[in-house]
Amino acid sequence: MIKVDNLQKVYQTNGKSIVALENIDLEITQGEIFGIIGYSGAGKSTLIRCFNMLETPTSGNIIIDNQDITRLSTTQLREKRKEIGMIFQHFNLLSARTVRGNIAYPLEIAGMKKADINKRVDELIHLVGLTNQADSYPAQLSGGQKQRVGIARAIANNPKVLLCDEATSALDPKTTLSILELLKDINRRLGLTMVLITHEMEVIKNICDRVAVIDQGQIAELGTVLQLFSQPKTKIAHEFLKQVTHVxxxxxxxxxxxxxxxxxxxxxxxxxxxxxxxxxxxxxxxxxxxxxxxxxxxxxxxxxxxxxxxxxxxxxxxxxxxxxxxxxxxxxxxxxxxxxxxx
The missing domain is CATH 3.30.70.260 (ACT domain)
Incomplete structure (x- = not known):
């Protein structure tokens, strides 16, 4: 589903080159929940934003569903992004729109007919458990409810890939677990490929099939979550494991x-x-x-x-x-x- 070959991202700041990503090679399979964990500044947010070209790689290739998105024209990329949903740490909801209006927004942009929009929004509101909040505004919602709206909006156009950028970092532990359960349910129901970035090993432990540990812009370790827990090979992997295992x-x-x-x-x-x-x-x-x-x-x-x-x-x-x-x-x-x- 997703293949990353020798990806590099270099920023030019005050005449200096800052390497954010270097020699990134990844393969993520169809229907997989793939985690990317790293500390702040490690490059994980840059990497996931390259997956939908919100950040343009300096070099390398990103192939999603057999199409190299680094070579698409502006028009082609706009169409491809309909296949790539994204949810954010701070929800990014439209405050002047209700739950229903927020979920409907990407469908309106896509030019869907009103009757079809209403039907799809009803399905999504039920899927994410917000039936009683359909006419509420973001200011009236809890953090977990806001993120449920964000998830429904992100999958409204039936994407093939869902990118999750620190999707639970702003939530308390109990709410985090409920959101992770929702994402797992969506993954099972829809076969949706998911990529999560986080700095919390608890998130990786609860939901991911495989994980890449990123450090200073490079992949330090890559494998199944069980492999990471049973046989961590790097110092940084040991450090993250201590979040959930150290007494x-x-x-x-x-x-x-x-x-x-x-x-x-x-x-x-x-x-x-x-x-x-x-x-x-x-x-x-x-x-x-x-x-x-x-x-x-x-x-x-x-x-x-x-x-x-x-x-x-x-x-x-x-x-x-x-x-x-x-x-x-x-x-x-x-x-x-x-x-x-x-x-």
Whole structure:
């Protein structure tokens, strides 16, 4: 559906060249929910705006549905954009129009007949759950309701691709989850290809099939969300994972543990994915490697339909036994983060 080849974007500012994107290669398949995560200034917003040519790439190609949009004329691009919907962080609704009027706007621009517009708007209002707010104005809506209007407006012309630019960043956590559920429902119903940019790993965890981690204008890591959680390869990927997996250990425990011998005492955070969450790995480790553990914290969440657990514990024993125990955990596909080794 979307293929990006060697994309580069360079800005000229005060006689200086600023590289926003460099050597970007991506393939996004039909019906996929694809996430792009990065810190502010990493280039993610520039990248997604290149997908509908709101930003013109300096070089490279962007092929959407077998058509290179970087080579289209102004008229051709205007038509192509009808196939690419976009929702924004700050909603961008027309304050003088009702919910119905906002959703109808792109259909009016497209020249659709009034009767067909009314029918389509009714369908969309029902789809996004705003039946009781159809005649309300944006000022009368909550943030989540405004974003639902933005989603309905973005898909009004039956696009093939939906771009989501920090679509949940302005929302509280509960509302964010409801919007993500709506996007997943739309994806399932319509088979719509979605590209989300975000700086929140919670969003990636809940909705995306694959994810690209972008850093300083380049793709630092790319893979399925499960791969990112189970086998992160880069420092920046580890940093983002801490948003949803890291447990804050009380300072008094860290201080007490830091005074112990690092060869015989370790404080660890373990991450379990899929079937390892239900296997008695820790029990078997204790039995076979002659070590003592003390569990400080544990929890199980889900990455879409896959269980994902974290466990914080201390390990004490002979150095060789601890080394063998950690090797055993890795052999069982458990990711280990040493929080502190002691002295």
């Amino acid at each position: 804050e250990v009380p300072e008094e425990i860290l201080a007490n543990f830091a005074s112990k011998d690092s060869a015989t005492h370790k404080l660890l955070q373990l991450s379990f994915l899929g079937e390892t969450t239900s296997n008695p790995v820790i029990s078997d480790m204790i039995k076979t490697h002659d070590i003592d553990i003390n569990i400080l914290h544990g929890q199980i969440n889900r990455i879409q339909d896959t269980p994902y657990g974290t466990l914080v514990m201390t390990v004490e024993g002979a150095p060789e036994n601890i080394s063998n125990a950690l090797k055993y955990l890795k052999e069982n596909n458990i990711r280990i983060e040493v929080l502190t080794n002691g002295l």
